[in-house]
Amino acid sequence: MKTVRLGIAGLGTVAQGVLDILASNQQLIATRSGIDLQVTRVASRTPKPDVNLAGAQFSTQLADLYADEQIDMVVELIGGEDVAYEFIQAALAAGKPVITANKAVIAAHGNTLLSHNAAPLRFEAAVAGAIPIIQAIQHGLVANRFEHVVGIINGTCNYILTAMQEQGAAFADALATAQELGYAEADPTFDIQGIDAAHKLAILLGLAFDSPFNFADIYIEGITEVTSADIQYADELGYHIKHLGLARLTDTGLEARVHPTLIPKSQLLASVNDVLNAVLVKSDAAGNTMYSGPGAGGAATASAVLSDVIGLACQLPQQDTPRSVDASAVRVLPIEDIRSAYYLRIPTKDEPGVFAQVANALSSHGISIEAAIQKEPRAGQDLVSIVILTQVVQEAEMAAAMTQVQSLPQVQGSIARIRVETLD
């Protein structure tokens, strides 16, 4: 039996989850892995709360963790960005292997941190909580060339869109319920604007496409513009609207984008509801494999943290992250170069010939209509909605067409447009 001593930085819900799992499953883990895992020190900048540390020492100095020669590995669960980044850097420099759940730090600084060779760094918990998606990409599918990685990777957005879909709730009401239930923060900006999903996509993209983590090049839209009318019209057309992170290798470069997306109801991913996360991976040999589960929560995230801890403790050299990453190998495409089908909802006056004018405008930009429905005015309104599914079109053409349609005198108010992915 090999004893491995952990130091934990931070004492929030995930740290608590790690302590709880070890309290109940320490013996089971030892039987399975041959590792006797012990938390010997916990450090948090705030004074020790009333938490059972199971005999671990407590200190308010984070540096105590990597200064402690008895500690074999450090788990970073501070959260935030700057302090956590500095801490991870210092711990690696001190030769301590680091396990982190911090997606913001990895997305922004992962390339720098992984170039340290002093000690290994693992971050399974940074993407999709309990789901071992990083291991699936790096180990289970290691022999595959990846075509796309598409994920519902923000539980808050998925909860809100599911509530809008199933209960017809308005965005603001669904958000308020999510906040009441603890599924959204008091300040939900990071989640509903897509920043959190983009952090995770940056990590998935780097691993799947053997490229650097590249948060800055990801195109990001949140879910704040999605209305329950859009969800209902999409449903009539055979689609659900999900907030996706999508990375896809094309002949011209890499698509990397986060936005609300129509996906066919027949896709398994379309049935991933509430706060669940799921990542669909298409690769050349394995085909479409999908991984789903809880994307957040103390115990679920701690499960992923401990998987990394035990893996490192057993020394899994294969999991060592991007080697020989060639920054010039894949180019992330600017959003104007993306090709996508579109859902359009165009509010217009109820006059004859409007549909023909819209169709002509689209046609003049080479945009074909796949399906269309015209919706009568809602009670108390005098505008009709022309709802159109387009065929695949280049983003720049769509932007130009939208300017033209928007300028039609019958069009009143702004046009809703949401991308469609069939995930073939």
Add this chain to the structure above:
Amino acid sequence: MKTVRLGIAGLGTVAQGVLDILASNQQLIATRSGIDLQVTRVASRTPKPDVNLAGAQFSTQLADLYADEQIDMVVELIGGEDVAYEFIQAALAAGKPVITANKAVIAAHGNTLLSHNAAPLRFEAAVAGAIPIIQAIQHGLVANRFEHVVGIINGTCNYILTAMQEQGAAFADALATAQELGYAEADPTFDIQGIDAAHKLAILLGLAFDSPFNFADIYIEGITEVTSADIQYADELGYHIKHLGLARLTDTGLEARVHPTLIPKSQLLASVNDVLNAVLVKSDAAGNTMYSGPGAGGAATASAVLSDVIGLACQLPQQDTPRSVDASAVRVLPIEDIRSAYYLRIPTKDEPGVFAQVANALSSHGISIEAAIQKEPRAGQDLVSIVILTQVVQEAEMAAAMTQVQSLPQVQGSIARIRVETLD
């Protein structure tokens, strides 16, 4: 760069898949893993077909593989049971690490084979094809105590049940189509009788519950008795019928059973259709995680084989399979001790008072009715169908109640009964 030389036994579709993947992705694998993988010898008892072996030597003697000192690892893709078992034993005894896709051998002889300490044995490809479910259980969820493992683990059965559900096809017609499409063997017995699923469940169960592989104790039903009427009635009640392998730890022991099962449509598992496989794992920290993808096919299975090869090549000690398995620790329950809710379809004469008599018979065995629908006779028939969902009941009580209901003079023909799982 470390060179690793493979010997492959067998030259069917999976072996072909391994050769194909290496032909296209050898350089990518080397970049990711630091391993230069080379197939140096292929052995098959039938003479060499017209296949590009990319420079590998060919022999018709399987023993040449483990006798070859240049070979670092042996991949067993012979199929069948006896010859493959002997081959794996001999290769391990010769000190060669073995990777196999052979579920029948692992389910029946895995305990013996894993007790050899001469060399490691890996079998990710034996369960659910491309899906890295064994790695998820053994590594991704290593810190978890498992509550249940439930899988759609036979693509043939899932294809047939999906066709019956979506097209209203009869069993025989759906089977014939599956055979035409190559989704079912000419002799489909192993698949449609549930043997193949039970092999896979035996493996999942052993790994998740740290117990021996125990194929003999698994209760097995196939899908041959499922009718399209049952599927339609289940649909009306809010369920899909899936062929599941289910292992669940209860206070009294381990449930281990393979049978058609009603699961609520709201469960993601209920949306896993066609030849797709999926495994739903419930564990204490990670909660419900699900893994889906192609469960068969040359390339998909080869993807899993190569994951094991590369993992072993990098020496993943953590993945070494059941240590300290205590055969007395968990007892597989006899089917009579299982508790389950039931779907019943009872064909009766169209007479007043029949439903009351059925309900009385159930009630006398302590069985409560959750929902019931009565179906008028189909065209050309004079029997009605009483369809009942029961509450959870012990298997032995249900068996006794069925004997009583079957003996009612109004009941004509045999009663269909299918278990219901809500997978909470």
